[in-house]
Amino acid sequence: MTLHHEFMLNDEEMALLPTGDDVRFYREHGWYLSNRLFSDEEIDEVGESIDRFYAGYRDRNLPRKPPAVAYWEPEHGDVQRHNDYIHYENATVRRILCKPLMGAVAARLMESSEARIWSSTLIYKPARGDESTNVVPWHIDLHHWQVCTSENLVTAFIPMHDCLEEHGTIRVIDGSRRWKDLPSEEDDDETQHFANRRPDTLERSLARNAEYNNAELRKISIEIDKGRVSFHHCRTYHGSGPNVSGESRRVVTVRFQDRDNEYREFRRPSGEKVVYSHDDLVRRTADNRPDYSDPDYCPVVWRESLPPHVVDRPSAAALGSAGGAEGAKGERRISRP
Numbered sequence: 001m002t003l004h005h006e007f008m009l010n011d012e013e014m015a016l017l018p019t020g021d022d023v024r025f026y027r028e029h030g031w032y033l034s035n036r037l038f039s040d041e042e043i044d045e046v047g048e049s050i051d052r053f054y055a056g057y058r059d060r061n062l063p064r065k066p067p068a069v070a071y072w073e074p075e076h077g078d079v080q081r082h083n084d085y086i087h088y089e090n091a092t093v094r095r096i097l098c099k100p101l102m103g104a105v106a107a108r109l110m111e112s113s114e115a116r117i118w119s120s121t122l123i124y125k126p127a128r129g130d131e132s133t134n135v136v137p138w139h140i141d142l143h144h145w146q147v148c149t150s151e152n153l154v155t156a157f158i159p160m161h162d163c164l165e166e167h168g169t170i171r172v173i174d175g176s177r178r179w180k181d182l183p184s185e186e187d188d189d190e191t192q193h194f195a196n197r198r199p200d201t202l203e204r205s206l207a208r209n210a211e212y213n214n215a216e217l218r219k220i221s222i223e224i225d226k227g228r229v230s231f232h233h234c235r236t237y238h239g240s241g242p243n244v245s246g247e248s249r250r251v252v253t254v255r256f257q258d259r260d261n262e263y264r265e266f267r268r269p270s271g272e273k274v275v276y277s278h279d280d281l282v283r284r285t286a287d288n289r290p291d292y293s294d295p296d297y298c299p300v301v302w303r304e305s306l307p308p309h310v311v312d313r314p315s316a317a318a319l320g321s322a323g324g325a326e327g328a329k330g331e332r333r334i335s336r337p
Contacts (some may be wrong), residue, residue, distance in 0.1 A: 028121035030177030049092035103302025112258035150261035
């Protein structure tokens with residue numbers, strides 16, 4: 001295995017990587033619950049930096065805000081907050097949550113020799129069970145990443161605390177990453193972010209695609225201990241429920257792209273060209289396309305030659321499944337022992 005020195009892992013970190021069984025589980029089911037990748041001290045340091053961020057501090061500011069960027073400001077009120085490009089504006093998030101170990105886990109799940117940041121978002125759900133914005137409808141990330149040549153991107157969901165069913169933790173449709181997509185309905189633009197699409201349309205799209213694939217809707221709520229991370233494939237249907245815990249839910253999502261991902265032109269049925277937020281920020285390639293390897297916005301966080309084998313130990317997915325229990329509304333609840 002050839003490693004670049006800036007991305008070296010120690011033996012303890014190597015033991016935290018997904019096993020061969022974990023990768024096979026992820027390939028089949030479309031999600032993976034990791035080992036403990038962060039210490040309490042690391043997560044608490046990130047949490048303190050998030051407090052400073054909400055108070056107005058930035059290590060650096062986006063040079064401009066693209067039209068489609070999600071960027072909560074205090075005047076938006078006590079709703080669910082989304083702040084894109086948190087890895088760019090917050091150096092602590094970049095240093096800790098995008099450390100080489102995270103990139104190595106993502107690269108192994110993507111079965112790629114490299115992991116680059118694709119995007120990131122700071123997400124805050126207020127402690128309001130009646131707040132409609134707290135519910136995230138079922139959706140697929142790849143639908144609004146149609147400008148990517150790769151269909152292999154992975155999202156890491158990183159809570160700042162134990163994230164349980166009552167917090168509105170992430171939910172996935174088990175196995176949906178292997179589904180074939182039906183064409184979208186005429187009045188629905190799948191390239192739009194889920195927040196800009198009708199929840200009833202998204203629910204209908206999920207039901208239609210499940211029926212088309214003759215698939216059972218296996219809804220799983222993934223409960224995540226502080227320091228662990230949930231990963232899901234960009235074709236996996238996912239969402240989250242209301243926060244009824246009585247305390248705020250704070251999460252950072254970091255999405256990773258594989259070595260081969262590049263920009264491609266994609267047009268809506270109307271003929272309009274799809275523009276992703278990056279396209280207004282990143283540098284240009286020699287042929288004047290947005291460069292999705294721009295080190296400012298999409299830095300490499302892991303690079304290696306893939307190892308010939310992985311450590312043979314009980315898989316994290318198997319341990320997670322062993323801790324499963326039936327949740328509300330017939331959904332499975334997965335937690336780590």
